[in-house]
Amino acid sequence: MAENKTISPEAVAHMAALSRLSVSEEEQALFARQFGDILGYMDVLARVDTENVEPLYSPAQHAAPGREDQAVNRRIRREVLANAPEQDGEYFIVPRIV
Incomplete structure (x- = not known):
């Protein structure tokens, strides 16, 4: 598959410190190997x-x-005022706010 890149456990510890994460020594070794695999695949x-490949902006x-956008007044004033x-009969009446 991909060639392995080497990431040191110290680099993983540094990234964890920057991210404010606590990582055990076992996890540092595991993440170093996984990060190396990811970089090799990249x-x-x-x-x-x-x-000659066109950019793909969306996979969908x-x-x-299906229709034209048209502004349509679907409400009748008396129905809204009801x-x-x-x-x-024309407008809402609301309390005066000063």
């Missing part, structure tokens, strides 16, 4: 020829909307 990906295929505690 080298494999870096060698892939992507010269987005279909065009829910008001006080109204004058």
Whole structure:
């Protein structure tokens, strides 16, 4: 698969300290190996020829909307005012705030 990069346990301890994490010596050795594997795989990906590949901005295929956007007034004034505690037939009546 990928060649192993070497990350020292001291580097892992430094990253853990910067992240304010406590990491045991066993975990430092494990994470050093895992970080090395990840960096080795990044080298494999870096060698892939992507010269003639169009950028992919989203993996999902987005279909065009099914209808035109149009502003539509769907409410009738009297229906809206019917829910008001006080109204004058045209507008809501609210307490005056000074």
